[in-house]
Amino acid sequence: MGLFKPLQDDTGGQIMLAVLAVVALLVPLLNLVVPESSALHLSTYTVTLLGKYLTYALLAIAVDLVWGYLGILSLGHGAFFALGGYAMGMYLMRQIGDRGVYGDPVLPDFMVFLNWSELPWFWHGFDLFWFAAIMVLLAPGLLAFVFGWLAFRSRVTGVYLSIMTQALTYALLLAFFRNEMGFGGNNGLTDFKDILGFDLQSDATRIGLFLSSALALALGYWVCRWIVTSRLGRVAVAIRDAEARTRFIGYRVERVKLAIWTFSAMLAGIAGALYVPQVGIINPGEFSPLNSIELVVWVAVGGRATLYGAVVGAVVVNYGKTYLTGAFPEAWLFALGGLFVLVTLFLPQGITGLISRFGHRDGAGAKRGKPAADRDTREESTT
Secondary structure (H helix, E strand, O other): OOOOOOOOOOHHHHHHHHHHHHHHHHHHHHHHHOOOOOOOOOOHHHHHHHHHHHHHHHHHHHHHHHHHOOOOOOOOHHHHHHHHHHHHHHHHHHHHHHHOOOOOOOOOHHHHHOOOOOOOHHHOOOOOHHHHHHHHHHHHHHHHHHHHHHHHHOOOOHHHHHHHHHHHHHHHHHHHOOHHHOOOOOOOEEOOOEEOOEEOOOHHHHHHHHHHHHHHHHHHHHHHHHHHHOHHHHHHHHHHHOHHHHHHOOOOHHHHHHHHHHHHHHHHHHHHHHHHHHHOEEOHHHHOHHHHHHHHHHHHHHOOOOOHHHHHHHHHHHHHHHHHHHHOHHHHHHHHHHHHHHHHHHOOOHHHHHHHHHHHHHOHHHHHOOOHHHHHHHHHHOO
16 A cells, blocks of 8 residues: 555646646647747647647546556556547548548448448437537447446456456457448548538647647546545545455445446547547557557556556657657567566656655655655555
Protein backbone atom coordinates (compact mmCIF):
# COMPACT_ATOMS: atom_id res chain seq x y z
CA MET A 1 0.00 0.00 0.00
CA GLY A 2 2.97 2.29 0.36
CA LEU A 3 3.10 2.79 -3.40
CA PHE A 4 -0.14 4.78 -3.44
CA LYS A 5 -0.90 8.35 -2.44
CA PRO A 6 -3.77 9.28 -0.11
CA LEU A 7 -6.95 9.85 -2.10
CA GLN A 8 -7.44 13.35 -0.66
CA ASP A 9 -4.17 14.70 -2.08
CA ASP A 10 -4.95 16.13 -5.52
CA THR A 11 -2.34 18.85 -5.93
CA GLY A 12 -0.92 17.13 -9.00
CA GLY A 13 -4.36 16.83 -10.54
CA GLN A 14 -5.08 20.52 -10.05
CA ILE A 15 -1.76 21.40 -11.66
CA MET A 16 -2.54 19.10 -14.59
CA LEU A 17 -5.95 20.71 -15.12
CA ALA A 18 -4.41 24.18 -14.95
CA VAL A 19 -1.81 23.25 -17.57
CA LEU A 20 -4.55 21.73 -19.72
CA ALA A 21 -6.57 24.96 -19.50
CA VAL A 22 -3.56 27.06 -20.54
CA VAL A 23 -2.83 24.75 -23.47
CA ALA A 24 -6.48 24.84 -24.54
CA LEU A 25 -6.31 28.65 -24.63
CA LEU A 26 -2.93 28.99 -26.32
CA VAL A 27 -3.25 26.38 -29.08
CA PRO A 28 -6.20 28.01 -30.91
CA LEU A 29 -4.54 31.41 -30.69
CA LEU A 30 -1.21 30.19 -32.02
CA ASN A 31 -2.90 28.30 -34.85
CA LEU A 32 -5.65 30.66 -35.98
CA VAL A 33 -4.44 34.12 -34.94
CA VAL A 34 -0.65 34.03 -35.23
CA PRO A 35 0.38 34.27 -38.94
CA GLU A 36 2.16 31.33 -40.54
CA SER A 37 5.25 33.46 -41.13
CA SER A 38 5.75 33.83 -37.37
CA ALA A 39 7.98 31.47 -35.41
CA LEU A 40 5.19 31.20 -32.82
CA HIS A 41 2.67 29.84 -35.33
CA LEU A 42 1.38 26.37 -34.52
CA SER A 43 0.70 24.22 -37.57
CA THR A 44 -2.54 22.31 -38.04
CA TYR A 45 -0.52 19.10 -38.04
CA THR A 46 0.76 19.91 -34.55
CA VAL A 47 -2.75 20.74 -33.38
CA THR A 48 -3.94 17.34 -34.62
CA LEU A 49 -0.99 15.63 -32.92
CA LEU A 50 -1.77 17.35 -29.62
CA GLY A 51 -5.42 16.40 -29.94
CA LYS A 52 -4.41 12.79 -30.45
CA TYR A 53 -2.25 12.93 -27.32
CA LEU A 54 -5.26 14.20 -25.34
CA THR A 55 -7.39 11.26 -26.47
CA TYR A 56 -4.61 8.93 -25.42
CA ALA A 57 -4.49 10.67 -22.05
CA LEU A 58 -8.23 10.07 -21.57
CA LEU A 59 -7.70 6.42 -22.45
CA ALA A 60 -4.85 6.20 -19.94
CA ILE A 61 -7.12 7.57 -17.20
CA ALA A 62 -9.63 4.82 -18.00
CA VAL A 63 -6.89 2.21 -17.60
CA ASP A 64 -5.58 3.75 -14.38
CA LEU A 65 -9.09 3.71 -12.90
CA VAL A 66 -9.31 -0.08 -13.10
CA TRP A 67 -5.63 -0.89 -12.59
CA GLY A 68 -4.59 1.70 -10.04
CA TYR A 69 -7.73 1.76 -7.91
CA LEU A 70 -9.37 -1.61 -8.54
CA GLY A 71 -6.29 -3.78 -9.04
CA ILE A 72 -7.37 -5.15 -12.44
CA LEU A 73 -4.48 -5.19 -14.90
CA SER A 74 -6.37 -4.88 -18.17
CA LEU A 75 -4.50 -5.85 -21.31
CA GLY A 76 -7.56 -5.35 -23.48
CA HIS A 77 -8.67 -1.75 -23.08
CA GLY A 78 -7.56 -1.10 -26.65
CA ALA A 79 -10.63 -3.09 -27.69
CA PHE A 80 -13.02 -0.63 -26.00
CA PHE A 81 -11.09 2.27 -27.51
CA ALA A 82 -11.38 0.73 -30.98
CA LEU A 83 -15.10 -0.01 -30.62
CA GLY A 84 -15.79 3.61 -29.76
CA GLY A 85 -13.66 4.60 -32.74
CA TYR A 86 -15.54 2.30 -35.09
CA ALA A 87 -18.89 3.69 -33.91
CA MET A 88 -17.72 7.21 -34.76
CA GLY A 89 -16.12 5.99 -38.00
CA MET A 90 -19.42 4.48 -39.12
CA TYR A 91 -21.14 7.84 -38.60
CA LEU A 92 -18.40 9.63 -40.56
CA MET A 93 -18.68 7.09 -43.39
CA ARG A 94 -22.43 7.67 -43.64
CA GLN A 95 -21.78 11.41 -43.93
CA ILE A 96 -19.75 10.91 -47.13
CA GLY A 97 -22.85 10.06 -49.17
CA ASP A 98 -22.37 10.28 -52.92
CA ARG A 99 -19.00 12.02 -52.55
CA GLY A 100 -17.24 8.65 -52.35
CA VAL A 101 -15.16 7.13 -55.11
CA TYR A 102 -18.11 5.09 -56.45
CA GLY A 103 -20.72 7.79 -55.88
CA ASP A 104 -23.22 5.56 -54.06
CA PRO A 105 -25.41 7.73 -51.80
CA VAL A 106 -25.98 4.96 -49.25
CA LEU A 107 -23.27 2.29 -49.41
CA PRO A 108 -19.71 3.12 -48.30
CA ASP A 109 -17.05 2.61 -50.97
CA PHE A 110 -15.74 -0.66 -49.53
CA MET A 111 -19.21 -2.18 -49.68
CA VAL A 112 -19.61 -1.19 -53.32
CA PHE A 113 -16.18 -2.67 -54.07
CA LEU A 114 -17.19 -5.94 -52.37
CA ASN A 115 -20.48 -6.02 -54.34
CA TRP A 116 -22.74 -5.60 -51.34
CA SER A 117 -26.30 -4.98 -52.52
CA GLU A 118 -27.69 -3.25 -49.43
CA LEU A 119 -26.62 -1.63 -46.20
CA PRO A 120 -26.27 -4.16 -43.31
CA TRP A 121 -28.85 -3.80 -40.54
CA PHE A 122 -26.25 -2.78 -37.95
CA TRP A 123 -25.27 0.24 -40.08
CA HIS A 124 -28.76 1.74 -39.93
CA GLY A 125 -29.05 4.79 -37.69
CA PHE A 126 -25.41 5.80 -38.02
CA ASP A 127 -26.37 8.64 -40.34
CA LEU A 128 -27.56 10.40 -37.14
CA PHE A 129 -24.97 11.86 -34.79
CA TRP A 130 -27.00 11.29 -31.62
CA PHE A 131 -27.39 7.60 -32.47
CA ALA A 132 -23.66 7.26 -33.12
CA ALA A 133 -22.91 9.03 -29.82
CA ILE A 134 -25.07 6.52 -27.96
CA MET A 135 -23.32 3.63 -29.70
CA VAL A 136 -19.92 5.09 -28.75
CA LEU A 137 -20.93 4.42 -25.15
CA LEU A 138 -23.14 1.38 -25.64
CA ALA A 139 -20.84 -0.80 -27.78
CA PRO A 140 -17.82 -0.86 -25.44
CA GLY A 141 -20.03 -0.61 -22.36
CA LEU A 142 -22.15 -3.62 -23.28
CA LEU A 143 -19.12 -5.73 -24.17
CA ALA A 144 -17.41 -4.78 -20.91
CA PHE A 145 -20.56 -5.52 -18.92
CA VAL A 146 -21.02 -9.00 -20.41
CA PHE A 147 -17.32 -9.85 -20.13
CA GLY A 148 -17.08 -8.48 -16.59
CA TRP A 149 -20.26 -10.17 -15.40
CA LEU A 150 -18.98 -13.56 -16.55
CA ALA A 151 -15.41 -13.06 -15.32
CA PHE A 152 -16.11 -11.44 -11.95
CA ARG A 153 -18.98 -13.80 -11.18
CA SER A 154 -16.54 -16.67 -11.73
CA ARG A 155 -14.02 -14.86 -9.50
CA VAL A 156 -11.31 -14.81 -12.13
CA THR A 157 -8.53 -12.54 -10.90
CA GLY A 158 -4.86 -11.73 -11.33
CA VAL A 159 -2.87 -12.84 -14.33
CA TYR A 160 -5.68 -15.09 -15.54
CA LEU A 161 -8.01 -12.12 -15.91
CA SER A 162 -5.29 -10.14 -17.69
CA ILE A 163 -4.80 -12.96 -20.18
CA MET A 164 -8.54 -13.14 -20.78
CA THR A 165 -8.71 -9.41 -21.57
CA GLN A 166 -5.84 -9.81 -24.01
CA ALA A 167 -7.57 -12.78 -25.64
CA LEU A 168 -10.71 -10.69 -26.00
CA THR A 169 -8.99 -7.92 -27.93
CA TYR A 170 -7.11 -10.43 -30.09
CA ALA A 171 -10.37 -12.19 -30.98
CA LEU A 172 -11.89 -8.88 -32.02
CA LEU A 173 -8.77 -8.13 -34.07
CA LEU A 174 -9.23 -11.34 -36.06
CA ALA A 175 -12.97 -10.77 -36.46
CA PHE A 176 -12.69 -7.20 -37.74
CA PHE A 177 -10.07 -8.23 -40.28
CA ARG A 178 -12.74 -10.26 -42.10
CA ASN A 179 -14.52 -8.49 -44.95
CA GLU A 180 -17.70 -10.38 -44.09
CA MET A 181 -18.01 -8.44 -40.83
CA GLY A 182 -18.97 -5.30 -42.74
CA PHE A 183 -16.45 -2.95 -41.15
CA GLY A 184 -14.02 -2.45 -44.02
CA GLY A 185 -11.79 -5.44 -43.38
CA ASN A 186 -8.06 -4.84 -43.34
CA ASN A 187 -8.37 -1.24 -44.60
CA GLY A 188 -10.96 -0.24 -42.05
CA LEU A 189 -12.91 3.02 -42.37
CA THR A 190 -11.33 6.15 -43.85
CA ASP A 191 -11.71 9.00 -46.37
CA PHE A 192 -13.94 10.97 -44.00
CA LYS A 193 -15.28 14.29 -45.29
CA ASP A 194 -17.04 16.16 -42.51
CA ILE A 195 -18.54 15.94 -39.03
CA LEU A 196 -21.80 17.66 -38.11
CA GLY A 197 -21.56 19.48 -41.43
CA PHE A 198 -18.08 20.90 -40.76
CA ASP A 199 -15.19 20.11 -43.09
CA LEU A 200 -12.73 17.84 -41.30
CA GLN A 201 -9.80 19.33 -43.21
CA SER A 202 -10.41 22.91 -42.11
CA ASP A 203 -8.28 24.50 -39.39
CA ALA A 204 -11.35 25.59 -37.43
CA THR A 205 -12.71 22.02 -37.29
CA ARG A 206 -9.35 20.70 -36.16
CA ILE A 207 -9.32 23.28 -33.37
CA GLY A 208 -12.86 22.28 -32.43
CA LEU A 209 -11.85 18.64 -32.18
CA PHE A 210 -8.80 19.57 -30.12
CA LEU A 211 -10.91 21.60 -27.69
CA SER A 212 -13.46 18.78 -27.51
CA SER A 213 -10.66 16.39 -26.58
CA ALA A 214 -9.37 18.79 -23.91
CA LEU A 215 -12.86 19.20 -22.46
CA ALA A 216 -13.46 15.44 -22.48
CA LEU A 217 -10.14 14.87 -20.70
CA ALA A 218 -10.97 17.42 -18.00
CA LEU A 219 -14.47 16.03 -17.47
CA GLY A 220 -13.19 12.46 -17.54
CA TYR A 221 -10.63 13.30 -14.89
CA TRP A 222 -13.19 15.04 -12.68
CA VAL A 223 -15.63 12.13 -12.88
CA CYS A 224 -12.92 9.55 -12.17
CA ARG A 225 -11.63 11.67 -9.31
CA TRP A 226 -15.15 11.84 -7.88
CA ILE A 227 -15.46 8.06 -8.16
CA VAL A 228 -12.18 7.25 -6.41
CA THR A 229 -12.89 9.67 -3.54
CA SER A 230 -16.45 8.43 -3.07
CA ARG A 231 -17.54 5.45 -1.00
CA LEU A 232 -17.47 3.35 -4.18
CA GLY A 233 -13.85 4.30 -4.72
CA ARG A 234 -12.87 3.49 -1.16
CA VAL A 235 -14.46 0.07 -1.49
CA ALA A 236 -12.60 -0.39 -4.79
CA VAL A 237 -9.28 0.34 -3.07
CA ALA A 238 -10.20 -2.14 -0.35
CA ILE A 239 -10.87 -4.75 -3.03
CA ARG A 240 -7.52 -3.97 -4.63
CA ASP A 241 -5.64 -4.40 -1.36
CA ALA A 242 -7.62 -7.23 0.26
CA GLU A 243 -10.39 -8.65 -1.91
CA ALA A 244 -11.14 -11.68 0.26
CA ARG A 245 -11.41 -9.57 3.40
CA THR A 246 -13.66 -7.04 1.67
CA ARG A 247 -15.96 -9.81 0.50
CA PHE A 248 -15.95 -11.37 3.98
CA ILE A 249 -17.22 -8.21 5.70
CA GLY A 250 -20.23 -8.10 3.38
CA TYR A 251 -19.46 -5.98 0.32
CA ARG A 252 -20.68 -7.17 -3.08
CA VAL A 253 -17.25 -7.23 -4.66
CA GLU A 254 -18.49 -8.38 -8.06
CA ARG A 255 -20.90 -5.46 -8.35
CA VAL A 256 -18.25 -2.90 -7.50
CA LYS A 257 -15.85 -4.39 -10.01
CA LEU A 258 -18.50 -4.56 -12.71
CA ALA A 259 -19.63 -0.95 -12.23
CA ILE A 260 -16.13 0.56 -12.40
CA TRP A 261 -15.00 -1.81 -15.16
CA THR A 262 -17.99 -0.91 -17.36
CA PHE A 263 -17.60 2.82 -16.78
CA SER A 264 -13.90 2.59 -17.62
CA ALA A 265 -14.73 0.85 -20.92
CA MET A 266 -17.23 3.58 -21.83
CA LEU A 267 -14.61 6.23 -21.07
CA ALA A 268 -12.20 4.41 -23.39
CA GLY A 269 -14.92 4.40 -26.07
CA ILE A 270 -15.25 8.19 -25.82
CA ALA A 271 -11.48 8.51 -26.28
CA GLY A 272 -11.69 6.35 -29.40
CA ALA A 273 -14.55 8.41 -30.81
CA LEU A 274 -12.53 11.61 -30.44
CA TYR A 275 -9.43 9.96 -31.86
CA VAL A 276 -10.91 8.82 -35.19
CA PRO A 277 -11.95 12.15 -36.76
CA GLN A 278 -8.57 13.63 -35.88
CA VAL A 279 -6.40 10.88 -37.36
CA GLY A 280 -8.80 10.18 -40.23
CA ILE A 281 -8.87 6.39 -40.07
CA ILE A 282 -9.87 3.43 -37.92
CA ASN A 283 -8.81 -0.12 -38.78
CA PRO A 284 -8.42 -3.49 -37.03
CA GLY A 285 -4.86 -2.61 -36.07
CA GLU A 286 -6.31 -0.62 -33.16
CA PHE A 287 -7.35 -3.94 -31.61
CA SER A 288 -3.74 -5.13 -31.54
CA PRO A 289 -2.77 -6.55 -28.11
CA LEU A 290 0.46 -4.57 -28.36
CA ASN A 291 -1.56 -1.35 -28.24
CA SER A 292 -3.23 -2.42 -25.00
CA ILE A 293 0.13 -3.32 -23.51
CA GLU A 294 1.40 0.16 -24.40
CA LEU A 295 -1.47 1.65 -22.41
CA VAL A 296 -0.22 -0.11 -19.30
CA VAL A 297 3.26 1.28 -19.94
CA TRP A 298 1.84 4.82 -20.15
CA VAL A 299 0.19 4.46 -16.76
CA ALA A 300 3.25 2.84 -15.17
CA VAL A 301 5.57 5.55 -16.48
CA GLY A 302 3.32 8.39 -15.35
CA GLY A 303 2.37 6.96 -11.98
CA ARG A 304 -0.25 4.37 -11.13
CA ALA A 305 -3.22 5.26 -8.90
CA THR A 306 -2.95 9.02 -9.39
CA LEU A 307 -5.08 9.60 -12.54
CA TYR A 308 -3.06 12.71 -13.42
CA GLY A 309 0.03 10.52 -13.63
CA ALA A 310 -1.67 8.54 -16.38
CA VAL A 311 -2.07 11.78 -18.33
CA VAL A 312 1.61 12.62 -17.88
CA GLY A 313 2.69 9.13 -18.90
CA ALA A 314 0.48 9.09 -22.01
CA VAL A 315 1.79 12.43 -23.26
CA VAL A 316 5.46 11.72 -22.46
CA VAL A 317 5.55 8.22 -23.94
CA ASN A 318 3.64 9.16 -27.08
CA TYR A 319 5.80 12.22 -27.67
CA GLY A 320 8.81 9.92 -27.41
CA LYS A 321 7.13 7.52 -29.82
CA THR A 322 6.50 10.32 -32.31
CA TYR A 323 10.13 11.37 -32.17
CA LEU A 324 11.75 7.93 -32.17
CA THR A 325 9.56 6.42 -34.89
CA GLY A 326 10.63 9.29 -37.11
CA ALA A 327 14.31 9.47 -36.19
CA PHE A 328 15.03 5.83 -35.21
CA PRO A 329 12.03 3.71 -36.27
CA GLU A 330 13.74 0.40 -35.62
CA ALA A 331 14.61 1.38 -32.04
CA TRP A 332 11.14 2.32 -30.76
CA LEU A 333 10.03 -1.08 -29.43
CA PHE A 334 13.39 -1.61 -27.72
CA ALA A 335 13.10 1.83 -26.13
CA LEU A 336 9.55 1.10 -24.97
CA GLY A 337 10.56 -2.22 -23.40
CA GLY A 338 13.59 -0.69 -21.75
CA LEU A 339 11.52 2.17 -20.39
CA PHE A 340 9.04 -0.22 -18.80
CA VAL A 341 11.84 -2.25 -17.19
CA LEU A 342 13.53 0.87 -15.83
CA VAL A 343 10.30 2.22 -14.39
CA THR A 344 9.43 -1.12 -12.81
CA LEU A 345 12.83 -1.48 -11.15
CA PHE A 346 13.72 2.10 -10.20
CA LEU A 347 10.52 4.20 -10.39
CA PRO A 348 7.64 2.07 -9.08
CA GLN A 349 5.63 5.27 -8.54
CA GLY A 350 6.44 6.64 -11.99
CA ILE A 351 7.33 10.20 -12.96
CA THR A 352 4.80 11.79 -10.63
CA GLY A 353 6.06 9.74 -7.71
CA LEU A 354 9.62 10.88 -8.39
CA ILE A 355 8.55 14.54 -8.55
CA SER A 356 6.51 14.17 -5.37
CA ARG A 357 9.43 12.56 -3.58
CA PHE A 358 11.77 15.43 -4.43
CA GLY A 359 9.09 17.90 -3.43
CA HIS A 360 8.74 16.32 0.00
CA ARG A 361 12.49 16.29 0.51
CA ASP A 362 12.91 19.93 -0.44
CA GLY A 363 9.80 21.11 1.38
CA ALA A 364 8.38 19.40 4.43
CA GLY A 365 11.58 17.56 5.25
CA ALA A 366 13.62 20.76 5.38
CA LYS A 367 11.02 22.48 7.57
CA ARG A 368 10.78 19.67 10.06
CA GLY A 369 14.54 19.07 10.07
CA LYS A 370 14.10 15.31 9.68
CA PRO A 371 15.61 12.96 7.10
CA ALA A 372 13.43 12.64 3.99
CA ALA A 373 13.82 8.86 3.92
CA ASP A 374 12.43 8.54 7.47
CA ARG A 375 9.52 10.83 6.63
CA ASP A 376 8.69 8.92 3.41
CA THR A 377 8.68 5.63 5.32
CA ARG A 378 6.38 7.03 7.97
CA GLU A 379 3.98 8.46 5.38
CA GLU A 380 3.83 5.22 3.44
CA SER A 381 3.13 3.22 6.56
CA THR A 382 0.01 5.32 7.22
CA THR A 383 -1.26 5.07 3.64
